[in-house]
Amino acid sequence: MTTVQAGPAPDDRRWKALGVCLTAGFISLLDTSIVNVALPSMEHGLGASEAAQSWVVSGYALTFGLALVPAGRLGDMRGRRQAFLLGLALFTVASAACGLAPGPSWLVVFRLIQGAAAGMVAPQTSGLIQQMFQGSERARAFGLLGSVIGVSTAVGPLAGGVLIDAVGTTEGWRWVFFVNLPIGVAAFAAGLRLLPRYPATAGKRETFDLFGVLLLGCGVLALMLPLVQEQQWTGRLKWALLPVAALLLGAFWAWERRQGRLGRAPLVDLELFALRSFTLGALISLTYFAGFTTVFFVYTLFLQNTVGYSALAAGLSVLPFAAASAVGAAAGGRLVVRFGRRLVVIGLGGVALGLLGVVVAVQLVPGRNVGWATALPMLIGGIASGLTVSPNTTLTLTRVPVHRAGAAGGVLQTGQRVGSAAGIAVVGAVYFAHQAEHGQSGTAIQMGLLTAVGIIMIALTLAVADMRERQAHPGPTWAADRVRRGSAEGGAEEPVRPGS
Template sequence: MTTDQAGPALGDRRWKALAVCLTSSFMTLLDTSIVNVALPSMQRGLHADDADLSWVISGYALAFGLVLVPAGRLGDLRGRREAFLTGLALFTLASAACGLARGATWLVLFRLLQGAAAGLVAPQTSGLIQQMFQGPERARAFGRVGSVVGFSTAVGPLAGGLLIQAFGSADGWRWVFFVNLPIGVTVFAAALRLLPRSPASPGRREGFDLLGVLLLGAGVLALMLPLVQEQQWPGRLKWALLPVAAGLLFAFWAWERHQGRRDRAPLIDLELFSLRSFWLGAVLSLVYFGGFTTLFFVYTLFLQNGMNYSALEAGLASLPFAAGSVAGAAAGGRLVVRYGRGLVIWGLSVVSVGLLGVIAAVQWVPGRAVAVAAALPLLVAGIGSGLTISPNTTLTLSRVPVRRAGAAGGMLQTAQRIGSASGIAVVGAVFFAHLASHGSPAAALQLGLLTAVGIILMALVLAFADLRERRARPEPERRMESARQAT
């Protein structure tokens, strides 16, 4: 069975397999935000200090980001189904270990393992979609992925608040992790039955680029560590890691070129970067995630610390964005085939308008009624986010060969993780600096969101530049795609 035949041959089972992938994506992405509202409960239950709590959050993000690209390549080489099942089993076991942890140090270690397992699962989803779907069906599948990204990010604080309220402030944090157990077991059983095996690769079996993994991992670690620890590591010395990261990533690039010239399998096929749709989509995703994910960071802090909202109330306040994101992503999956990059431009514009509406709501409606006033702008921003994430993912991966789909998906998600960490570092610094100097949570939120809008407008400029370039010179990439299909 060839790669092109593998998808249609699965018939309706493809959509059930997609549901399995989406459920796992929801679970792993939920754990990036559900833990935030449980931090006070952890502090009381484990007597954890601020450094421990910081690593509960940042350790997951770091491990997640480090594993994505090698995990995607591993799935391409050894089978996406097998990599998915392994990662899901590890994630479920690590979730149980987190919930049972008897000390803060153990919790941090198990969170690192949980993040690495999530990074093993995540790129298999995009690889399996590339393998199972083609054309408009692939766009609709990525539309559903976009719905899951937006919904899981926004609903995390609500889910955490509900669990803390149901199980108490002392041990309620444990159920933030225990909730993954029935989901993980159910998804694992369904995946065994529904997920397809990867088509056999023609020719010799490719090796795994271990030195490439080490260079890329060290480079990404040096890049992300000062970003995710920006608030916890005082002083400027931490930024000395950024030139180290640049040197390591350059060494990785040089090594990958060397591997390619010697006809050895690289970790990342550098020819992917000759595809304008791929590299520009990855950069656009990095920049956009730097703006959009910061919303929940500063907005939740504002509501809980500034307006004295409970964890549950703060979670409920994020629901309009989640609802809008689901609706926008569903529409984006249908419309991207017709409108292409123009749809992403509309999405970014709508997100910016929505966030400006939130800023206006905070200005005009002081006090605890602010969440009600911000509900409609958040709904608008969510719709725009759905019209951005899933169409951009579809366009970014549209010309990637299926045999490289896992590694390419891992690279795209690594860009998203780096973007999120960078955005939170920048917007968080603006938020906390203004709060410290002026003592006004509302003004600090407004300035933080204005910074986020500025980042999103940078993504909008990239999207406009890409659209203009496509209209001016549409043929080269078409020829490149035809040559790839021919080989």
């Protein structure tokens, strides 16, 4: 038996509570990209080596990804409000520690803690949305979440460039972290007042699967380490970790099946993967993040190292994508109820088209005007990205029972982090290889972007296959099936349109 869910909070409070969640999500995702343009400042002002700079970026991604699923499960069991506030408080304190770090080693340690705290916050957001909203309102809420995901990732280089330009190279990197403090404190204070006090959604007798956490954590670590350290760890030996990761994740799968057979609460309910909407949605999310997040990595490198842009100018050049993705995500949150998976197909096609436009613009307008030439295709890609992220999140989680929403959100976002790391490894390898062969020319960025387009086309193929299968065999929705079976579990949803 699971705890009966309280009704949603009054309209004004639940939308304000959503604002708190989105604010915390914004600063935690902003920190995945804002530090990229601050690395030269860290080298100049702190004496950070290339290895330390690498760990400032990759260490955050690692601990972020490792914390997601256990933190989501913790929120399911102990209450999402408590887990959210704890994660936000830890993130804010760790941000202050990063800004005050006396040396590179301390900065790396605090950065690892900051990433784990961000991983604690993220799954609570999607879980709280599922608790607070239903139907079209939930789609709108996920649309706003999609806006935050797109904007925070894309606006990071711009925000970092502005701070470093204003404060100076020597101390500018510190303010990349200090900027989180007033936002984090304000969000925490608002969260204490506004976040609903829902009871824990998991059963009272459920225990935390520590051995499952260990297996999953080691598996994800073995998978992500060679990806995030691809440029720093030379040689091929690092790839030996991938079969180790496969073995560990296979052992995790077998352990979780055993937990289910024994009637114990698993860390991840494997029945989630019996839902086609969840499985394909998670795969689409993984492959899409492998393609689109790499664009900001290689494009800002190209603008600074090849074209000669400043950090601020490079950040401004990706602003059209960031602004347009916010608009597209807000629209996608409304349109997904009507168009379902077709909207994701349109969005993925639009992103591919926009990136191809950037490739053509780099070819036709070389030199310092390239930022202006790529503005329109960046705008197209941004709108399409907004039509992809939030609708896919809505469709992926809509049939997940509320008492598993935290863990499901953790699985989905772990896939996003793994996809981002894998995409940067692959696209970065292509970019740097062509740069070494052809020097500082447009060839490297063109080949890097074409690789990203190829990855996005894989996500498009998955979305088209899912859409066609659903159109051919609509079948009953999972929620309706659970109602017919008389399930006592919480979180059954209203029917979803066939083909969504």
